[in-house]
Every structure is written in structure tokens, then in C-alpha cells.
Amino acid sequence: MSAIILFSAVSIAQLMLAAAMAIASLRMFRGPRAQDRIIGLDTLYINAMLLLVTFGIGTGRVIYFEAALVMGMLGFVATVALAKFLMRGEVIE
Amino acid sequence: MMQSAADMPVWAAIAVAFFLLIGSGLALIGAIGFLRLPTFYERIHAPTLGTSWGIGGVMLASMIFFTVSSGRPVFHELLIGIFVTVTTPITFMLLARAALHRDRAEGNGNVPDKPNRSQPAGEDLGESDPRKG
Numbered sequence: 001m002s003a004i005i006l007f008s009a010v011s012i013a014q015l016m017l018a019a020a021m022a023i024a025s026l027r028m029f030r031g032p033r034a035q036d037r038i039i040g041l042d043t044l045y046i047n048a049m050l051l052l053v054t055f056g057i058g059t060g061r062v063i064y065f066e067a068a069l070v071m072g073m074l075g076f077v078a079t080v081a082l083a084k085f086l087m088r089g090e091v092i093e
Numbered sequence: 094m095m096q097s098a099a100d101m102p103v104w105a106a107i108a109v110a111f112f113l114l115i116g117s118g119l120a121l122i123g124a125i126g127f128l129r130l131p132t133f134y135e136r137i138h139a140p141t142l143g144t145s146w147g148i149g150g151v152m153l154a155s156m157i158f159f160t161v162s163s164g165r166p167v168f169h170e171l172l173i174g175i176f177v178t179v180t181t182p183i184t185f186m187l188l189a190r191a192a193l194h195r196d197r198a199e200g201n202g203n204v205p206d207k208p209n210r211s212q213p214a215g216e217d218l219g220e221s222d223p224r225k226g
Contacts, residue, residue: 001106002101002105002106003101003106005103006106006109008110009110009113010113012114013113013114013116013117016118016121017117020117020121020123020143023124023128024124024127024140026128027128033133033192035133035191035192035195038188039136039137039140040127042140043123043127043143046120046140046144046148047124049177050120050147050148050151053151053155053170053173054117054151057109057155057158060158060162065155065169072173072177072180076176079184080183080187083188084187084191086188086195087194
């Protein structure tokens with residue numbers, strides 16, 4: 001019983017997060033200006049991180065948590081560097 | 094999956110499924126709003142739905158699942174939750190300032206003008222010259 005509940009919930013959550021990633025990448029390709037593309041990339045990172053944690057719940061392994069942590073940190077640094085580039089024209093002054 | 098999930102009590106499975114569906118549903122709603130809202134300054138609000146309760150729901154589900162399935166308290170998902178909650182306002186505020194700076198520099202309409210202050214320029218990040226370091 002609980003296996004069926006967990007399996008269906010994990011499947012639906014994976015479908016929803018994959019749809020959110022597809023929408024974010026659509027905005028990243030279509031976005032009218034550079035800041036829209038950067039926010040699309042940030043949303044893509046966040047949703048991929050949630051999808052990895054959901055994979056971890058589905059398989060019962062803890063190793064996906066570390067991949068999600070690394071992904072969150074890299075996403076933050078990448079978005080801050082891109083925003084700084086938009087603001088100043090260079091990243092490290 | 095089924096080896097560790099089959100001997101799980103039903104209340105824990107229902108709680109994990111509930112928080113997982115709340116988190117991923119809010120992430121999806123945030124992405125749809127991010128696609129549909131018309132201007133950039135409205136669009137920047139939508140993905141925060143996924144970074145607040147989207148992260149919170151999925152991390153709560155993961156914490157409940159691993160706590161029940163391994164039989165000891167597991168709290169390391171709090172690390173991701175706190176990190177994302179702290180860093181998302183920083184990135185979005187930097188991006189909104191960069192967008193405001195670009196719109197002012199190009200003279201696009203619909204953005205407020207520079208505040209006219211008597212203090213020396215460069216006090217506010219949005220009004221400094223990009224050429225000067």
C-alpha cells in the first residue's frame with residue numbers, strides 16, 4: 001500500500017518537475033532580453049535540483065542529496081556572476 | 094525503491110506524498126507564471142514560488158522519508174533549504190538592479206528615473222557609471 005502511494009507520488013512529482021524544467025528552458029531560449037534568459041537558467045537549476053532530490057526519494061539513496069547540494073551552490077554562483085556581468089560589463093574588476 | 098518503501102507505515106507514505114506533491118506542484122505553477130507574465134519586473138516574482146515552498150515541500154518530504162526509512166533522525170536536507178532560502182533574494186535583487194540599470198541606460202519607458210540626490214553619485218548601485226570601477 002505505502003509502496004504504491006510513494007511510487008505514484010514520486011512519478012507525478014517527476015513529471016511536474018520535468019514540465020517545469022521544459023517551461024524554464026523555453027523561456028531561456030525565447031526570452032526577449034538577457035535578464036530573462038538568466039532567470040530562466042536559474043529556474044532550470046532550481047527545478048533540476050528538486051528533481052534530483054525526488055530521484056533520491058524514489059531510489060532511497062542518499063548520494064543524490066550531495067549532487068543536489070553541489071548543483072544549488074553552482075547555480076547561485078553562476079547567476080550572481082551573470083548578473084554582475086550584466087550590471088558592470090565585467091565579472092572581476 | 095520497493096525494498097525500503099514496502100515496510101514503511103502508511104501515514105509516513107501519505108505525508109511524504111503530500112509534501113512531495115505540494116512542492117513539485119508549486120514549482121510547476123511558478124514556472125508557468127514565469128512563462129506567462131508580460132514584463133520582466135512581473136516575471137521575476139514567479140520563480141520564487143518554487144524556491145520558497147517548492148524547495149520546502151520537497152525537502153520536508155525527503156526528511157520524513159529518510160528519517161522513517163533509516164530509523165534515525167536525518168536533517169541534512171535543511172542545509173539545501175537554508176542555503177536556497179538565503180541566496181535566492183540576493184540573486185534576484187542583483188538581477189532586478191541590473192535590469193533596471195540597463196533599462197535606464199537605454200531609455201526604455203516604464204521604469205522610474207534616477208533618484209535625484211544631493212549626495213555624490215555612485216551611492217546607489219543602479220546609478221553608477223559602468224565604465225568607472
